[in-house]
């Protein structure tokens with residue numbers, strides 16, 4: 001069976017225990033303004049244009065019949081609304097890159113299995129992320145079934161914005177959920193992700209009831225979701241779930257995805273966003289620890 005994958009990243013150290021391969025699935029129902037993987041939002045092929053690789057050789061201009069490109073020396077600009085795929089074949093410097101290709105489940109599994117020795121040595125495994133991996137549940141199932149036969153540890157990073165049936169399809173093969181929680185406040189959730197969080201919270205509650213292994217992940221954005229208003233609600237919710245999580249990960253916001261927006265010809269929505277406040281993240285960490293949670297801060301300062 002085929003599915004759409006944006007990228008397969010080997011030797012990941014931040015997506016679950018040990019050394020891992022992270023498989024990024026294409027397609028997501030949320031539109032978080034701070035998303036660092038904008039190329040994986042749509043379940044369709046995308047062309048990314050890495051203009052800094054351009055040498056100005058002008059080979060591409062010979063087939064630019066609809067003025068998609070403007071070249072001034074080595075300075076290339078492009079119109080993202082035009083057909084850019086045709087330039088892949090003529091550009092010798094890999095300025096144009098296609099992502100989100102359809103791939104066979106078997107091929108994805110075989111790529112992951114290449115690093116099984118690293119997984120064994122480090123107690124690592126394979127993490128499926130995205131995008132939202134649970135939007136392609138049957139394809140995901142075929143990949144994880146194959147990996148499970150080889151005894152590979154499987155983690156699913158999800159924002160949970162899917163019907164619970166999708167969890168049921170893959171759950172027998174899953175060792176760990178990395179569950180991303182953006183907001184408890186429904187109004188803020190809608191405002192910053194484009195979707196309601198009702199199904200997200202209800203799926204999380206169901207996984208908790210089923211006593212699944214869950215790491216709760218929360219990106220902290222200065223002035224957006226690190227406020228007292230939001231955290232009073234989170235602390236209140238968390239105090240009813242004090243033994244539900246293996247640990248909580250607080251992730252500092254970063255703007256590493258900005259270059260990808262440029263390569264897609266899109267505006268970066270968080271241009272003016274400040275870094276996560278280190279004092280605030282430590283304050284939240286301290287409070288969570290006092291509630292009995294194991295807390296880890298990622299992308300620290």
Ligand code: SF4
Pocket residue numbers: 053054055056057058059060061071076090091092093094095
């Ligand atoms: S073919 Fe590639 S390197 Fe040459 S001018 Fe066009 S984009 Fe730049």
